[in-house]
Amino acid sequence: MRLNNKPQMIEAVMFFTDHKIFKQMLYPEFEAVLDSVVNMPEFIDQQMRAAYVLINPRLMVRSVVFFYIDFDEKGAADPSWNIPLRHLAERSGRGPDLGAGPIRLGCRSQASVPWHQMHLWDPDLSPKNNHLLMIRDAVKSNSLGLLFDDSNEHFFATEQLKVASEERWDSAVQMDAETHALDREKDLEQRQKAAQVIKQQRLRISTLETQQEEQLAKLRLQQQRELAAQRQYYVELQQQLLQQEALNAELKQQLTGQADSFKALRSDLQARLRSFEQHEREAVEALREQFEHELQARIAVAVVEYKEQVAIRDVELAYKIEHEQQLTSELTQLKQQLQEQAGQSGEQVLERLSRAGVVFVACHPGVGHITIPLQDMAAYQQQPMSYVAKKCAVTEDLYVRWLAHYENPLCVAQYDEHTRCGLPLARESSPGSFIDGVTDRCSRHKRL
Known part of the structure; x- marks a missing residue:
């Protein structure tokens, strides 16, 4: 923005973070921050590095003061922050030329007021992170929207200017006179430039020395703190050791006392135990004798009662045996009488039937129909199989085996307790032709 009014100097404040300019504001805005009218949320609980910059109407830096401020x-x-930035900007030593002649530079290594030195910081003048060049470029970019003078007045190049004394900087007439005499004083100008360069280098060296001293001070402080912490830790360990030793001695004394008391208590308990055991043995012996007397008395009473009961049972048993013998004798007599009566009645019936011409015929396998005479009827009724076997001229056992073969002609050879051969065979119709072990078995199991 072009300036149409009378040229005037402009004050600005720039905040640095991570080797770059983070925020810019005009000095009135900074005063509002100092008066707590405006807060800076982005700087919460931080110590910020800032720079007070005095800018001329042609957007060139004239003075810079590097300071700390806490939020x-x-x-x-x-x-409580109260640093006279304007006073430091006016009274500080000379710094490098940023386009409008050597600037006024206020920093820790170049503080006009010594007691403000701790609140200032030294800029980095290395080629990669030169804070002064950052400020110069930020001012030229005019991100604050400053009014500036872009008139086409004649200005001399920086290398053609002679470094005048501080009291003659603002005199345009004197600057013009010195400009006309510049050719005659080139040697002096070169010496002054060399002196300026040397001063800048000295400033940089002083800055580096200050930074190194700060780092050394920080390292010494850290070492002192660590050493103090180690000493404190050592003292605490010694105190803990002494406390532990005292505690161990106290515990040892307590253990000794407890051991003595335990020994006395053990002796007392052993004596009581022996007395109790003696008393217990006497009591047990008395109880045992009493129990034996009572047991003997109870056994005697029980034996007498059981003997009486056994005698009663013996009498009852003898009576029952005698009664059973009588009943058995009577039962035998009754059976004989019944058999005699039954035999007489059956024989009488059969005799009557025989007289009437009835013939008694029975049919059995192997003999077919046989006529049973009246005199053989009793034998047939008692043992029919034996009677039929005699008729077949074989034994009763052989007839029974043949009958089993006749009714079920299968091989009877045993494989085991539960399994037979069971092979079908030719049925033998005559008991006399039946051979045990041959006729009732297959060719594989026949007995030779």
């Missing part, structure tokens, strides 16, 4: 947890500036 609380709400983003408000430290109310």
